Amino acid sequence: MAATDSRPGMARIAEAGEGIGLDELALATRNHGMPLEALRYDVTPPGLHYVLTHYDIPLVDPGSWRLEIGGAVERPLSLALDELMRRPAVTARVLLECAGNGRARLEPRPVSQPWLLEAVGTAEWTGTPLAPLLLEEAGLSPGAVDIVFTGADHGVERGVEQDYARGLPLAEALRPETMLVWGMNGSPLPPQHGAPLRLVVPGWYGMAQVKWLTRVDVSTEPFTGFQNATAYRLKVDSDEDGEPVTRIRPRSLLAPPGWPDFMTRERFVRAGPVPISGRAWSGRAPVTRVEVSTDGGETWSEAGLAPADPRNPFAWRRWTYDWTAQPGRLELLTRATDEAGSQPLEAEWNRQGMANNLVQRVPVTVLE
Amino acid sequence: MAATDSRPGMARIAEAGEGIGLDELALATRNHGMPLEALRYDVTPPGLHYVLTHYDIPLVDPGSWRLEIGGAVERPLSLALDELMRRPAVTARVLLECAGNGRARLEPRPVSQPWLLEAVGTAEWTGTPLAPLLLEEAGLSPGAVDIVFTGADHGVERGVEQDYARGLPLAEALRPETMLVWGMNGSPLPPQHGAPLRLVVPGWYGMAQVKWLTRVDVSTEPFTGFQNATAYRLKVDSDEDGEPVTRIRPRSLLAPPGWPDFMTRERFVRAGPVPISGRAWSGRAPVTRVEVSTDGGETWSEAGLAPADPRNPFAWRRWTYDWTAQPGRLELLTRATDEAGSQPLEAEWNRQGMANNLVQRVPVTVLE
Numbered sequence: 001m002a003a004t005d006s007r008p009g010m011a012r013i014a015e016a017g018e019g020i021g022l023d024e025l026a027l028a029t030r031n032h033g034m035p036l037e038a039l040r041y042d043v044t045p046p047g048l049h050y051v052l053t054h055y056d057i058p059l060v061d062p063g064s065w066r067l068e069i070g071g072a073v074e075r076p077l078s079l080a081l082d083e084l085m086r087r088p089a090v091t092a093r094v095l096l097e098c099a100g101n102g103r104a105r106l107e108p109r110p111v112s113q114p115w116l117l118e119a120v121g122t123a124e125w126t127g128t129p130l131a132p133l134l135l136e137e138a139g140l141s142p143g144a145v146d147i148v149f150t151g152a153d154h155g156v157e158r159g160v161e162q163d164y165a166r167g168l169p170l171a172e173a174l175r176p177e178t179m180l181v182w183g184m185n186g187s188p189l190p191p192q193h194g195a196p197l198r199l200v201v202p203g204w205y206g207m208a209q210v211k212w213l214t215r216v217d218v219s220t221e222p223f224t225g226f227q228n229a230t231a232y233r234l235k236v237d238s239d240e241d242g243e244p245v246t247r248i249r250p251r252s253l254l255a256p257p258g259w260p261d262f263m264t265r266e267r268f269v270r271a272g273p274v275p276i277s278g279r280a281w282s283g284r285a286p287v288t289r290v291e292v293s294t295d296g297g298e299t300w301s302e303a304g305l306a307p308a309d310p311r312n313p314f315a316w317r318r319w320t321y322d323w324t325a326q327p328g329r330l331e332l333l334t335r336a337t338d339e340a341g342s343q344p345l346e347a348e349w350n351r352q353g354m355a356n357n358l359v360q361r362v363p364v365t366v367l368e
Numbered sequence: 369m370a371a372t373d374s375r376p377g378m379a380r381i382a383e384a385g386e387g388i389g390l391d392e393l394a395l396a397t398r399n400h401g402m403p404l405e406a407l408r409y410d411v412t413p414p415g416l417h418y419v420l421t422h423y424d425i426p427l428v429d430p431g432s433w434r435l436e437i438g439g440a441v442e443r444p445l446s447l448a449l450d451e452l453m454r455r456p457a458v459t460a461r462v463l464l465e466c467a468g469n470g471r472a473r474l475e476p477r478p479v480s481q482p483w484l485l486e487a488v489g490t491a492e493w494t495g496t497p498l499a500p501l502l503l504e505e506a507g508l509s510p511g512a513v514d515i516v517f518t519g520a521d522h523g524v525e526r527g528v529e530q531d532y533a534r535g536l537p538l539a540e541a542l543r544p545e546t547m548l549v550w551g552m553n554g555s556p557l558p559p560q561h562g563a564p565l566r567l568v569v570p571g572w573y574g575m576a577q578v579k580w581l582t583r584v585d586v587s588t589e590p591f592t593g594f595q596n597a598t599a600y601r602l603k604v605d606s607d608e609d610g611e612p613v614t615r616i617r618p619r620s621l622l623a624p625p626g627w628p629d630f631m632t633r634e635r636f637v638r639a640g641p642v643p644i645s646g647r648a649w650s651g652r653a654p655v656t657r658v659e660v661s662t663d664g665g666e667t668w669s670e671a672g673l674a675p676a677d678p679r680n681p682f683a684w685r686r687w688t689y690d691w692t693a694q695p696g697r698l699e700l701l702t703r704a705t706d707e708a709g710s711q712p713l714e715a716e717w718n719r720q721g722m723a724n725n726l727v728q729r730v731p732v733t734v735l736e
Contacts, residue, residue, distance in 0.1 A: 011631075019387015022484075025472060026633045028393060029486050032400030035560070037424045047415030047558050054630050056405045104393060112631065116390075118397050157630040190415050192403070262422050262525040263379075263480065265394045 033118025167223025401486025423523030535591025
């Protein structure tokens with residue numbers, strides 16, 4: 001593994017012991033995570049949902065904005081926002097998570113947005129399903145493979161100037177849950193979440209949820225743009241092609257109990273009954289079990305997991321655990337298991353720090 | 369100056385060249401700045417305003433919540449939210465800025481929330497003036513000196529367990545602009561901004577804007593709690609008492625033009641006319657002039673400054689500057705001057721990194 005790689009297209013890997021740089025900090029102060037106490041809300045309140053924007057939040061005039069649907073279609077479409085909003089509207093509660101969540105604790109650390117664990121949120125998204133627009137209105141030409149979604153956000157990434165764009169396999173684009181979204185938590189989309197229109201692909205990591213949509217193009221070839229072919233791939237060596245990042249792996253997070261120290265964020269609770277709660281999710285298969293350890297991972301107990309909501313299969317699920325705290329210092333852990341497997345206890349390193357679902361550890365001091 | 373000081377009550381100063389630590393990062397991923405492109409909005413949209421919470425965002429039930437007004441008063445009050453909301457309502461557009469804005473670029477770096485420049489925002493706050501509640505309803509006892517505001521947020525800071533509490537001099541508390549606030553941008557206060565009730569003291573740095581208010585106590589002695597006597601003081605040596613941090617010093621920020629590199633955040637523009645705009649403010653005196661330099665500070669030109677809004681004297685003010693960019697690399701700077709002075713070109717260091725209003729520098733590459 002090359003610890004330092006200066007070829008264009010390669011993200012840098014931090015040296016052993018290297019602190020967070022001002023470049024990583026500049027991303028951390030712009031973008032923001034969901035403070036973990038907000039796991040208490042079924043729906044993440046405005047302003048607490050995580051935000052990751054690759055470039056600047058673009059200024060889009062919703063009055064003159066249009067969505068162009070083109071490429072390999074029989075009838076290209078150009079739609080104003082009010083025209084789109086006349087399509088059948090649906091609202092779905094969907095968890096989103098950044099593919100880079102947990103990156104900052106990897107060793108060595110891939111240099112990018114330095115998330116700890118907070119790059120999550122669950123909102124109620126309002127929009128219209130994409131499939132009828134493609135199948136019934138535009139009409140797919142033969143040989144469609146990928147649907148390419150392009151946003152208005154413009155920048156440079158590892159030497160490549162681009163509008164943010166992602167290809168999504170046709171079958172995923174045609175899922176009934178995949179939607180073009182203009183509302184969040186009952187209000188118009190805020191600027192940082194993609195106003196006036198974004199894509200929501202339930203179950204996929206955040207890179208697929210293209211914001212500030214301007215174009216939807218049907219492609220008869222797999223999309224090879226930067227965000228699919230270079231970024232968002234699981235690879236250990238820089239000369240691998242790697243597998244694409246797709247669906248969200250299982251994760252459970254607990255709301256740290258008690259109160260924090262301002263600077264260390266270490267937690268304090270008083271001995272006695274301490275209710276613990278959190279949320280669990282997976283984008284690839286239903287969550288079947290959530291466990292909690294109160295002894296640093298030596299032993300595990302099953303938490304009480306709320307039943308899945310059949311109307312909102314891609315929302316997170318609440319869990320609770322009744323803990324009786326004894327004085328001392330310890331680590332709380334939680335892990336989720338879905339039908340395909342459990343969260344790992346050791347990090348599975350990859351050079352972009354993607355899809356890392358290492359279990360959460362919360363150091364706690366229990367006072368007398 | 370002691371570069372390392374382990375006495376309780378003293379914030380740590382980073383060693384020369386020490387990267388940002390995981391403790392500072394944990395604060396940066398919880399709290400968040402306003403991405404500087406949001407300087408384009410007169411009123412900062414929900415979720416883009418800066419947020420700094422010392423401890424956790426507390427869970428407050430607005431139904432059972434009450435505000436207690438006590439201490440040296442003739443008639444202690446206990447008010448439910450709907451009772452408070454029957455008082456005369458006012459809405460004011462007010463800029464807030466964290467006292468630690470700019471801390472992360474100080475050398476050596478005080479270890480705390482590592483803001484670069486984004487800890488600002490301007491909202492429309494709705495509430496009721498504090499003075500009539502104190503003067504007419506509760507009635508001040510003789511000898512009142514400070515008004516102590518206590519929030520529901522609880523934590524430990526440099527060894528001191530506390531509910532966040534700040535004392536404000538009586539004259540500031542009785543200013544007609546000082547208000548108890550339940551609304552932000554036309555909606556109820558979001559949790560992270562102090563729901564159900566917070567204080568807004570226009571012109572003062574953020575530490576005075578106490579959130580999640582539970583108590584207002586009139587004191588006949590100067591308040592000596594942690595947030596007044598230990599934190600939020602301007603001092604260079606750790607054994608100084610230092611001056612208290614109070615009103616916001618003048619600052620101008622520009623919205624970085626063109627487009628960014630994802631990782632370095634360096635800016636790119638094309639040669640030719642490039643309109644530059646930003647906002648300027650001061651909490652201590654009216655802003656009289658905003659200047660821009662396009663040559664790294666060698667020469668300065670006056671920007672066009674929007675007139676002050678007499679209804680909103682504590683809002684930021686928009687400014688514009690018409691730049692014709694020539695190919696090359698350069699730094700854009702901007703500085704504000706108020707009736708009491710200008711922003712410094714060299715940082716004025718203090719050991720908590722407070723009230724630092726060093727001019728902004730934005731490196732830009734101008735392409736052919």
